[in-house]
Amino acid sequence: MDAQLKRGLLDVCVLAAIKDEESYGYKIIKDVRPYIEMSESTLYTILKRLELANMLTVRTSEHDGRLRKYYRITKAGLGRIEDFKDEWREITSIYGFVMKGGSKQ
């Protein structure tokens, strides 16, 4: 997929992965993997960026004798998902235009 396009989508994907309940790093990657490939480095950057934008919160908790970070979505994060849903209508109409455009010639 085009790198620029992917970058915009990954943020929302990560938010969607933590939409219903809090999650942790590896689980997010696993949940998103059937739809889009994401490396650890990419996830790290996205999580940092979303945290800075107050779209998620982080807490550290003990699990099996080691520490694990859990990410939970915020209201702003949910708002971003809603925005994406609105954008999607625009995107589908643009997609229709692109697909149609060729036949006009």
Place this chain on the structure above:
Amino acid sequence: MTKREFLKALKKKLSHLPRQEANERLTFYGEMIDDRIEDGLSENDTVAQIGSADEIAAQILSEEGAKAKPKSQRNGVMIALLVLGAPIWFSLLVAAFSVVISLYVTLWALVAVVWATFAALCASAVGCVVVGLVIAVSGRVAAGIALFGAALLCAGLAIFLFYGCKAATRGVLALTKKLTQKLFKGGKAA
């Protein structure tokens, strides 16, 4: 590669980052590895899946590198070079500038010479007329006429030279205009 080896290698690659950030990333990767192992992967397979420490460090560097750091480093080096080299390039600049100025002044000096010659011829013509008149009146008509002739010659040369003066002056002025236009246009375009 074991988890510990991987983390050690990664730590070394991230040594240029601020300590807190490097530690955060190391914790993150450590956690990732543990999670995968818990999922059932072997330690070696897990580390292989995540990618080599080099790859990850390169990814991080390409993200960080896009930010301000390299540019400010580059500017610093440029400024240092300019300052250190100042004695050389500045003196060369002054020398070049002086040469240009002297050439320009010489051109105008030449124009001045032509005008001066013209003025001298005019003066000579007038002088010859006056002296010729005096001599003719005092009785030596032939000498007087000769001087009139000389006066005419001077006048003729003066008229001839006048056009030369005008042409020379106009020429140097045009050259000046062209040069200053080039200088300022070049400045504007840059």
